[in-house]
Amino acid sequence: MTSTGSGTATTDLVLLAQSGDRAALDELVTTHLPLIYNVVGRALNGDSDVDDLVQDTMMGIIRGLPELREPGRFRSWAVTIAYRRMQEHYRQLHRTSYRTVFRRVEADIPDPQADFAERTVSELALQGQRRELAQAARWLETADRQLFSLWWQESSGELTRADLARAIAATPQHAAVRLQRMRQRLDGTRGLLRALNARPRCPDLDALVKIWDGRADSRWRKRLTRHTRDCAQCRPYARDLVSGESLLQGIGLVAVPAVLLTRLPGAATVNAVAVGKVSSLLTSVAGKGAVVAGAAAITLGGVTYPLWTGPSSPAPASPGLSSPAPHPTAPTTAVPTTSTTPTPTSTRTYAGVSTADLYVAPNGDDDARGSRAQPFATLEKAVSVVRPGQTIALRQGVYRSSQTLHIDTSGTAKRRIVLSGYRDERPVLDLSGLPHDQWGIVQTGDFWTVQGLEITRGPSHAYMCESCHDNVFRRLDSHGNGASGLMLRGEGTFGNRIANSDLHDNRDGLGIMYGNGVGNRISGVRTYRNQVEGLDLGGFTSPVTVRGSWSFGNGNGFTLGGGGTAVHVAHVLTDNAAWDNRGLGFNEEGNTGALELTRNTAYRNGVAGFWLPDSPAVLTRNLAARNPDDAFSASARQVDNDWTATGFASLDPAGAEADRRRDGSLPRTRFLVTATARGARMNY
Template identity: 35%
Template sequence: MPDKRTIRRRGVLAAVGAAVTATVLAVTMGSTAHAATLYSDDFNDGDSGGWSKSGGTWAVVTDGSPVFQQSNATSQLARQFAGQTGWTNYTVQARVKPLSYGSAGLAALAARSSSATKMYRLALLGNGRAELQAVNGSTITPLGSAAGFGAAGTWHTLRIEVSGSTIRGFVNGTPVGSATNSLVAAGRIGLITAYASASFDDVTVDSGGSTPPTTPPPTTPPPTTPPPTTPPPTTPPPTTPPPTGDQLVVAPNGDDAAPGTLAQPLRTIQRAVDLVRPGGTIALRAGTYAPTTNIQVLKNGTAAAPITITRYGTERVLIDGEQLPHTPAPLNGSIPNAERGVFHIEASYWRFVGLEIANGPYGIFCRDCGNNVFDRLVTRDNYETGLHIQGASSGNQVLNLDAYGNRDPRKNGESADGLAIKEGSGAGNVVRGARLWNNVDDGFDAWEFLSPILVEDSVAWGNGVNRWGFPNFAGDGNGFKMGGGDPDDPAVAHTVRNSIAFDNAQGGFVDNGNPGTMTYSRNTAWDNGGTGFNVSRSRSTLTGNLSVSNQTAVSMGTSTGSGNSWNIGGTWNDASLVSTNPAVITGPRTSAGAIPTSNFLHPVSGAAVGARI
């Protein structure tokens, strides 16, 4: 069913249209004439933030220095992906050390991974050869090969160059292959093993040198929202200059006049945000931070030097917004833009890692923001949406988010979601590994976001239940709401794959009136109070999805599908599933932050339908 909000014109979109164009042009690799570092990871921070796992046993371990290792030599396919699906012309390089090979084993670097099974791959093989390959599912097309590479226990430097339809591969500077191939035009980078174990290190991505534009790229305009109106403090802020190093340490018992070292930490997160420079890290010591004004993130990092705010080591950090204004706002009240969020972000190239954010007027509110990474966050019990991205926002990655218990007394449950990317536009926003549960409205909401979003490997459950006793309850209760809004909104082609919606008050996966050509592949809807897959007002394509024990299995309209549970026939009920116990998938995450794997909702028959998480 449609979102219960009043349908209205989007004043924000008219204002941000130029900003969207500027942002996309500025960050799209094909529009730049000179090489620039778009991504790098040497794993020296001890974690795998920014990478998305598909199979295998991965961990950052020490091999002289920190490396990213896949240790399960029997895994049929183990993959980690990073970067943006819109990347086109670039060079990716990494050091790769095979540790052991099984029969037909390989360790590889990938470029232009448009999916987990479609990419270009430079593989070290157990037979002592390196091979440049075009991979399309089970079809492997060799583009070149060279002997004398791949010895186990030896580091190799692999490099793939993709420019237009030209694909080149090098091992230790030696050409392996150069070919013309048009299998895939854009995609992420990947680290891959098959029946092998291997270590990976020093991953870099540099943009290609395509023809320069005839006019200089536009610059991102300043935020249109006025600065916060909070009165100035009665005492002037500290004037201590920032330290010369690239890390600022903050502790609840610190001092904002201190230099921000481990021995002399700062006290407030805002002071560290004001001092940090591009490439710097803000490390928060354990404890509870309870700001009385929200944390304003208004300056940019850069693609080559993003700014990171993270917990110190594995210490638990809680940022509690209960003392902020609007916690909660009164019934039918409004929250000024600048006061939305414990973190209010109007900036690009930041990484938020390992933080817990609760009881705020929104947990994180990110407006007109781009190329940020939200990694292993917990946003819970906020008085609006847990993590909210809006306006001219592109290239943001939401990875392994837990968002639950978010509610909005001011609207009787009408709008507080676990995760929302709404009321705006911008290419390249990605959600992976999210768990969104017991939120008052929806798990995920893409209301009036007019650019495609990718959602994968995520789970939404228990949303839309009035746990707070709100009168005139207005929560919608969908697992994944994929757009919708004004009747004259353009069609948007969102993608949802390998995700699960269960036990939501209404729909599992719903188009909400978005007429777009959306793609739903290998998802599972189980035990939802409404329709498992409601795509009746879109032109979607559904492949390999599973709908069991919902009030209604599917509402297709003019959408099309194949290989879904309702296409292949048979009896589909709880008895046809290996397990209906969600204890593992809803339990503690793995040490790497991933959702733990289980046989939850897998078909007893082994049919290739539904998600595998």
């Protein structure tokens, strides 16, 4: 297989392909197809859908290539698309994709369901511990198997740790933690397999095998590996394990099947860029060749599909929704002169603060006093000198950053720090000048109120609050960012409130993820037109309260699950609505906690409205309409719900997608309002 490790060569190919060089795109696609095939193939649970999913992934890569802003990141970008396609694939499967009952195929050892690794054992001629590693990988749960497939590529030199981290939307440090946990589970299973194959077998382990019902779920894996870890007879089997990295480095990657390679010759044009010899690949998806259908669409088999164009070019705004910020080279708002102060009005209520201790304006000077008449020029300067109890006011205009802004100072419960727009002025934080791997704002400080800011064009996460507590984020507009619009994460994330904010046209909207802490609340928030997740609570192990919020036009609306880890947490959702999401409206994502959903509405989502096949959820007075499917655990408790609702006052979302009211609250609307006591009270 041709190596994809030459960053310069790949960058050159990307630039040539984007400029219309058909041969360059042909080489780019065919060179990276084996990598994508291996990433998908190693992770997919069973091989029947591998080729289709690879084709779908390559389709996404071809569609997005013209708008790829960082050619040097092509490989990690392509792997990220593959990883997201795998996640979407598993979410759309029936409940058995989360927990499959396996039949015993031999009298002695129950064999978990064969996946791609099993099909390639003979192809790779695995011997000894390499064979054991492949067998152990089949016992991993879906999320771990996906991570294992990326780790395999990293160990083989096809991906870097940075590539892997970007694919799973994690920092390299957090990716290392997730990999370590996966490796521990993998090694535990390797020891278990040896113990199961031992002759004579441990009597106590044999007794467990006889009562095992064949479910290769986390409960039984943990129970069996716990025995081998604690048993004096079984424990020695795990002592001489060669490291997984060493084993994987000696295993070649699987060749792409010839039948898939033969689909590459041909020609097509996408977004006025010649995409090379790939029309047969597109034909395999649509049945006919591809033709140009405008700057943001492709026609396949007579059907026109919108193309993903990336955060630098969001989808057209629905009526009333905030449009992305103007390009920083052509701002449409003039910077006000700070030498003159508007006449104070005692009765006027402003969206921002009317007075402040520190002022910042685009035409200021960081050597100035930071007063209203002599403002600082940068937010970095104001943050570096602010003290508990003080307020920072940003004047109107565009603020451009070339490095991450760190907010480390904390206020106190009685002396909060406020960062706000000034009066009714609208400051815009433009993050497009940041390096591609840097986050826009990283906050570790506590007891802050951040309000009235527009944050846009970050190459990665726009605003990250790490292990912070007792902060308030309100009236934020975060859009057009390469990763999330706003994320809170880490241990000790508690007591935070996110209110009356719009997170849209990013990769992901809003996340509270990978950590713990009680008392986090979300209210009056809209997440919309994000490529993957609207609101994501993945991997957060403490309950989060979500009330009176809307999620629409995303990949998924409200994702309440593991984010690749096993969680058992009872998030509380009340008076929320999810509509027109391409995937799932309300998605448990494998969360086995007793979710509490009261008066929520799911309307016209692409795959399912409520997808809760494993959660013993408590569902009270919820509504669903015009969703292809809904799924509920047999242990869920349902009271007065309606899954085929009718009688809505309006099915036109324009009112809900209009501008917010002056106080920042959601607009008044008749959309999805009913005369019953069920479903979201849209005018909460």
